[in-house]
Amino acid sequence: MTDDIRTKKLMNAPEDIIPEAIEGMLSAHPDLLTVEGATRRAIVAKDGPRDGKVGIIIGGGSGHEPAFAGYVGRGLADAAAVGNVFASPSPEHIMDAARAVEGGAGVMFLYGNYTGDVMNFDMAAEECEGMGIPARSVQVTDDVASAPKGREKERRGIAGDFFVFKIAGAAAEAGRDLEACYAAAQHANDNCRSMGVALSACSLPQTGKLNFDLGPREMEIGMGIHGEPGMRRGHLESADAVSDELMQAILTDMELGKGDEVAVLVNGLGATGPLELYILHRRIAQILGERDVKIHHSWVGEYCTSLEMAGASVTLLKLDDDLKTLLDMPCRTPALTVAGSLEPVGKRTRRTHAAASSTSGIERSDLAIDGPVTPVRFRQMMLAIADAIHANRDWLSELDGVIGDGDHGVTMDIGWTAVRKELKDPTDETVSETCARMAKAFLDAVGASSGPLYATAFRKAGEAVSDRLNLDAGAMVAWIEGICAGIQSRGGAQVGDKTMIDAWVPAVAKARETLQSGGDVIACLDAACAGAKNGRDYTAEIESRRGRSAKLGERSVGHMDPGAASAHVMLVAMTEALRE
Incomplete structure (x- = not known):
């Protein structure tokens, strides 16, 4: 049966893919x-971090190799925090990197x-500040397909990471202070534009199934690096026609005139070889030449991939004297070497920072x-959730593959597997103490957006019942309310945004309504289930307004x-x- 067909990957156990790759x-x-x-998720440069130098930490989900760890080395990034496939690293992964290079x-x-990266890196930045380590963050927003001009801050980061990371690393290597490094990286981001095309889907190692359907003669223009749909789907066109469309979108958004100078990146998404990429570069060079725009330097190859996806992206960095100087500075990493002499590394002092306890x-x-x-x-109820999420993992990932990056079921399963491991041995603890342990286990294991959202949710829910040993109907409803409030406080989503909040809010409303009518715990939970189901089904009727699927507009309607x-x-x- 076709349902049993799985994509081929050279791997051992899917759960070991990240540690074995590292x-x-x-x-x-x-x-x-x-x-x-x-x-063991912080990959650090052996000869990069040193006293008096700004520590450059990059990171994101795996599956984009050589990004991100491939850019760790002298003159570029001091460390990379490595997340699960297509999922942000957790705050603890990021903090391991920060402590190693500060x-x-x-x-x-x-x-x-991306939402998950923003939340997890923000949490790490907050922790750094609490430990007395100054921290700044730069979110790369180069993808012109993901938001219109004037809303650049909403754009996702794709292969433009390559240029922004290089500029930041060079600024730090040159001895610039934190604010100057931040200014240089932000300046690079402001002058960087990308656009991509996908010719095939990719598959997650855990599911072995293609994230989305793309016909043999179809292409997706504006595809994101996690498999997110782009601006339009159409008939496969020639290399020149594709190049023209990608460049038109970039040049419409970026002001380039006669005499301007750019750096060019033609990036393969995982399954498109140099032969095709050079054909794209041929046409890109022609287009820039017709405008009298000079190419200072080009890179052609795989620099930010999407597992085994076929396709490519084009990135332009508009240069001025400072950006050109920083771009040309030497670096030595597994994925990028720029020739030149590098001064011997100075003294490095290992610092210890006590976190507030x-x-x-x-x-x-x-x-x-x-x-x-x-x-x-309560512990048995949580273990039942872990079992149910595991049983529904592939279905949840399939739902996500249609409008997102296809990893929601996998990510939730990783988180709940960590919770199961944390709760496997009986302990003499309260519900609120169990919730605190769940929060840490989930966050440390997952990262992504689900990690911070549910970690905050578990903490809030535990706090809501901290005055109780056993939960009655009112406390159970308060716990569900705490889950909802925690998710909203961390993520900011509202009803109608087409997120998990569309299920949790009506679940709370129905449960509280039943409680006020005198319902017991089971009745309140049944009502919460009914409310969540109504909210879940409602999401199929509306457009997405948050997260990666927000870029789809009307194309997200009809999908839960x-x-x-x-x-x-x-x-x-x-x-x-509980009923059992």
């Missing part, structure tokens, strides 16, 4: 790279403008004990939001577990 990268480049930190001059985080003792004799949901039953679907799965699982 191990292989380190064994291939022992002179350049090492790994530091407890998470040299007393502050750190700068650089990453693509908080301990709170709970006086169990003060806690309310009425209610059927004991801490043991995967986050709303997983919210319903969670509520049903915990309800059935």
Whole structure:
């Protein structure tokens, strides 16, 4: 049956793909790279970090190799935080990188403008500031297909990372302070534009299924590097016609005139070889030549991929004297070497930074004990969620593949697997203490957008019932409200945005309505399930207004939001577990 057909990948166990890839990268480049930190997800330059130098930390999801760890090395990034496939690294991954490279001059985080990356890097920046480490962040926003002119801050980052990272690394190598490094990187981002085309889909290692359908004679113009749909889908055209369309979009957005100078990147998305990429560059050079725009330097090859996706992107960086100087400065990394002499590395002092710790003792004799949901039953309900998410993993990822990057089910499964491992041994703890452990386990394992959202949700939910040992109907409703409030406080989504909030808000409303009518715990949970289902189904009727799918507009109508679907799965699982 076609449902059983899986894509082919050279891998061992899917859950080991990231640590094994990191191990292989380190064994291939022992002179350049090492790994530091407890998470083993911070790849650090052996000869980059040093006292008095701004620490440059880049990062993002795996699957884009050589981005991001391939740009770690002298003169470029000091470290990369490595996330799961198509998922942001977690704050702890990022902090391992920051602690490894901080040299007393502050750190700068650089990453693509995606919801998960923004939330996770923001949390890491907040932690840095709390430890006395100055931190700045630059979100790369080069993709002209993802938002119109005038709304550049909404654009996603694609292959333009290559140029922005290079400029930032050179500025730090030159000894510029944190604010000057930030200004140089932001200036590069402001003058960088990209546009891509996809000729085929890619598949996640965990699912082995193509993220979306693209016909044998079709192409997607404006495709994102996670498989997000682009501006339009159409009939496959010639290399020159594709180049013309990509360049028209870039040049309409970027002011280039006679005598201007640019750097050019023609980037393969994973399954498009140099032969085709050079044909694209041929036409790009012709177009720029017709405008009397000079190419200072070109790079042609795979620099920011999307697993095995076929297709390419074009990036232009408009140069001035400072950007040209920084672009030409030498660097030595696995994926990029710019020739030139590099001064010997100076002294490096290993610093220790104590994170703020908080301990709170709970006086169990003060806690309310009425209610059927004991801490043991609550733990069983959470384990039931982990089982249900695992069982529905592929379905949730398929929903996400239609309007997003296809990893929602995989990401949620990783998070809940970590929760299952954390809760496998019985402990004498309260519901709120269990929630705190769940939050840390989920966040450390996942990253992505789900990590910060559900970590905050679990903390808020636990706080909402911190005065109780057992949960009654009112406390159970308060716990669900805490989940919803935590997600909204971290992510900012509202009803109608086509997100998980469209399921959680009606779940809360129905549960509270049933509680006010005298319903017991099971009745309130049943009502929450019904509300979540209504909200889940409603998302198929509306356009997306947040996240990667927001770029689709009307094309997102008719497709259920995967986050709303997983919210319903969670509520049903915990309800059935309690009923049993």
